[in-house]
Amino acid sequence: MDAFCIDMSLNEENKKTIIISAISIATFVILWEFVSVFIVKDSLYLPSFHSVFYAFLERLTSAEIYIDALISFRHFFTGGISAILIGIPIGIIMGWYQNVFRFFNPIIEILRPIPPLAWIPFAIIWLKLTHEAAGMIIFIGMVFPIIVNTYTGFRNIPKIYVEAAKVLGCTKDFDLIRHVAIPAASPMILSGIRVAMGTGWMCLVSAEMFGVSDAGIGYSLWHFYSLHRMELVVLYMFVLGFMGLLIDVLFRFVIEKNLLKWQKGTVI
Amino acid sequence: MKKAEIQNITKIFVSKDDRKSEVLALDNISFDLAEGDFVSILGPSGCGKTTLLRIIAGLEKQTSGNIIINGKISNEPGPKKGMVFQEYSLFPWKNVIDNVSFGLKMQGMKKEDAYKKASKYIEMVGLGEFKYSYPNELSGGMKQRVAIARALANEPDIILMDEPFGALDAQTRNKLQNELLNIWKNQKLTVVFVTHSVDEAVYLSDKIIVLSARPGKIVKEIPITIPKPRTRTGNEENEIRDEVLRLLNHEKYLADASQLSGE
Incomplete structure (x- = not known):
């Protein structure tokens, strides 16, 4: 009852x-x-809901919005995957070797506060107007939170796990990192990736807006603004919001269901 | 042959901020273990008994002296010196069988064989049904059972136990002591057991080593020949308990006195 x-x-x-x-x-x-x-x-100042809704229905059947979304995903994943591939190893060696930390930390602390968008001029000069240039801005936005969370996770690993592994015969640095430190720090590393994905998504629009690329949701949003099609600007704003939400939900779903199941109480 | 020799272990802690301030933690500790010996180390808190055990395990460096296992110097940590910690030390991201087989796999054993062997030790501590559970699903007593199985699976020459039952309630503790004694007898384990419980030491050990307050020195080695299993309140047991308590109280008195007189 x-x-x-x-x-x-x-x-x-x-x-x-x-x-x-x-x-x-x-x-x-x-x-x-x-x-x-x-x-x-005045639809320039505030397009009505119904005009945005009609624009949505109209765009839904045209290929343009899907291409824009795909291109944006491409920028996002180019930057995101390189940030993960570069940021996590750097964070790992910084977290494991105190002297590597001492060496890298000043450089990182100098570069980290520079807003990612300030790199746009160099992104254009180094990579020209390519998808990789947009990816580079997202990379800059994502790599620092990933590095910082990875080494923080490593530095906070309970000593007892490392000692337990040592007395069980796991004594080499490489084995300790692989079998103990990475799994122990994985919640922190993954939350770093999640925070970084938020930052990366914020950088996406600006990276595309400033002409680093010639397509994508951010690029088109800017393009619609120059045409004063404000109902489309609003539509694309919502698309960006939903795509960001979708990425976050998917990431959390995959992580919590698979990688971190040991943290929950009900695993069997 | 002697299974393990603890030879002249001295440990001096040097303060990180002030290199001149040195603290003598362990002062020339020596004792031997024969195969199958169960030796407990008792002492007032802060006497360095955990430090001594960590030095034997190789987790801390002694200032001088040597640890000798099977006639060979063994100052580094490794699979031949198993350890059970006071804190819960199971890897929370591995289930029971992966925890227990971890050491075996680290030594290059194939997963299948490692699982088979691990299963044997999991059964031995009575947790056969929980092979695939994760540590956060187990009670404190079960976690320590797994930790014991994990240390045993490597079939080490010596098992080091640092107050393994310290965090458990009295009933669980008594039960685990009996289980440990059974395993010790069947597997002919050589054990160094650190505890602050006199009862526990008297109940389990073949020899009690009483350490003094800082610096830790061996005050007395008390062999106990009462056959096991013992009663917890038998006459002979009580006599030994009284003797140990007297020694510990005296040590505590000396420590307090030296603190009062400004060291």
Whole structure:
């Protein structure tokens, strides 16, 4: 009977959440539509909800938006994968060898605060107007949080795991890193990648906007602005938001279901 | 032949900030273990008993002296010196069987063989049903059982135990002591056991080594010949317990006195 009550109340809570969320979104849309149609009355300043919605329906059937999305994903993954491939090994050796940390840390602390977008001139000069140039900006945005989280994770590994491994015969640095340090630090490393993906996504629009590339969601958004098609600008803003959300949800799903299952209580 | 010799171990801690301030932690500790010996180390807190065990394991460097196992100097950590820690030391990202077979795989044993051997030791500590559980699904007592199985799986020459039951409740503790004694008897283990519980030391050991307060020196070696399993409150047991407690109280008194007089 008790369990039944708890079940009921949980369902009730869920229902409440869904209903209030729906009301929230509806209020937002109605308010937006009302303000734009009756108060602002200028689609340059605030395109109405219905114009954005029509633009969405219209664009849905054209290839352009999908190409833009694919190109943006390409920029994002070019930068992201290179940031992971370069950032994690650097973070690992920094976290394991104190002297490597001492050597790299000053360089990293000097370069890290430079906003990734400040690298755009060099991205263009080094890589010309290519997808790789856009990728480089995302790389810069992502590599530092990955390095910092990796070495922080390494430096915070409970000593007991390393000692336990040593007395079991795992005494070489390479083996200790591979079998103990990386798994022990993996929650921290993965949360670094997740934070970095957020930063990388923020850099995407600007990397494409400043002409480093000639396609992509960010590029097209800027292009629509120059045409003053503000309803398309708003549409692309939402597309960026949803793509970012999708990437984060997918990443979390894959990680929590697979790599970090040992952290949860119910694994069997 | 002597299984293990602890030869003249001295440890001086040098303060990192002030190189001149040195603390003598262990002062010329020597004792031997024959095959199948169960030796407990007792002493007031801060006497360096854990440091001594860590030096034997090779996890800490002695200032002078040697650890000799089977006639060979063995100052580095390795699979022939198994250790069970006081803290929970299982790898939380590995399930029970992967924890227990870790040392075997590290020595190049094939996964299949390692699993077979690991299973034997998991059964031995009574956790056959939990092979595929993760450490966070186990109780404290079960975790320490796995830790013991993990140390045993390597079939080390000597097992070092650093208050392995210190974090457990009294009932679990008694139960694990009995299980440990069974395994010790069947496997002919050579054990160095650090504890702060006099009862535990008297119940388990063939020899108790009582250390003094800092610097840790051997005050007395007390052999116990009462056959095992022992009773926890037998007359002979009580006599030994009284003697050990007297020694420890005296040591504590000396330590407090030296602290009062400003060292």
